[in-house]
Amino acid sequence: MTSNLATAFQSERLVYTAIEDTDEIKNWFHQRFENEPVGRAFADSSLLRPQPRSRSEEVLADIRKSLLGVLICLPPATAPEKLAGRDKPRPADGDPAAAPKPTPIGVLHLDDESGPMYRHHHRLSVMSVCVISEYRDEGYGSEAIDWALDWAFTRANLHAVSLGCLEFNERGKHLYEKLGFVPEGRLRKCHWHERKWWDVLLYSMLEEEWLELRHGDKLSKVLTS
Known part of the structure; x- marks a missing residue:
């Protein structure tokens, strides 16, 4: 049981982190999701048009408040190889704050859509997942969905995911x-x-x-x- 808990926030190739309220994450989400037309056309039913920063922050805040809202990330050891030539600064020796961080490649969330109405007793949730363009077609989406399903039925005691x-x-x-x-x-x-x-x-x-x-x-x- 302890070994399962030790790896509760990771899968074979990925780690899953909370969506922090930082400018770095807000900028990334604004540029790579809300203003990436191909991904938005397949994942969002709203009118396809350039999105302002304020709208991106509202969407991200809603995801953060959902039952489960996480960044899909590559672990630090594997991330630099996938950055398509974009150099990342090396951390200063002995500086914990500058240690390598996971590289976000997508967003996943489970929403029980209760809103002001109490519907938690139905134990239902709606899943949404999206991976940014250069990491698609490598099985990361399916791996993240499998992890989220295990979390939903093992941790959150859900009855159905749609x-x-x-x-x-x-x-x-x-x-x-x-x-x-x-x-x-x-x-x-x-x-x-x-x-x-x-x-x-x-x-x-x-x-x-x-x-x-x-x-x-x-x-x-x-x-x-």
């Missing part, structure tokens, strides 16, 4: 179904993109489905009976 996927996001549809999410419906022609109406596909994973994926059908039936 997410939405735009119809034109073929890679997303394939990924979610490969990870075990079950299609459960669609909102028809509710998303306008590139002169065409698209559906929003709805997926979810129940606690017993997660147990079956992780531990097998027999244990799932015992633990949920």
Whole structure:
């Protein structure tokens, strides 16, 4: 049990950190998420247009207040190799404050969407995940989703995790179904993109489905009976 706790905030290649209220993180989120048009077109249903800093800070503050809001990061030992030529200063010897930090490559959050209404007893949450462009197609998104599912059902005692996927996001549809999410419906022609109406596909994973994926059908039936 202790060994599991020691690695609770990491997965095979990634670490997960709190979203600190710093200018460095705010600038990164503003530039790499809110004003990166490809990522926003696939992950955000709001009108695609340049976003002001104030809007980015509001979005980040909402994520920070959600049930789980984390930065998806590469550990310090692996991060410099992926910086595409951007040099990072070496820390001064003996200066703990200047020690290498994890490099953020994405954001993940789980929102119970309760708002002012108390709905926590339903134990439901909506997942959202996005990885910045140069780190896509390397399996980091699926690794982070798997970690978040384990956190949701092991730590937060959730009953179901759901997410939405735009119809034109073929890679997303394939990924979610490969990870075990079950299609459960669609909102028809509710998303306008590139002169065409698209559906929003709805997926979810129940606690017993997660147990079956992780531990097998027999244990799932015992633990949920």
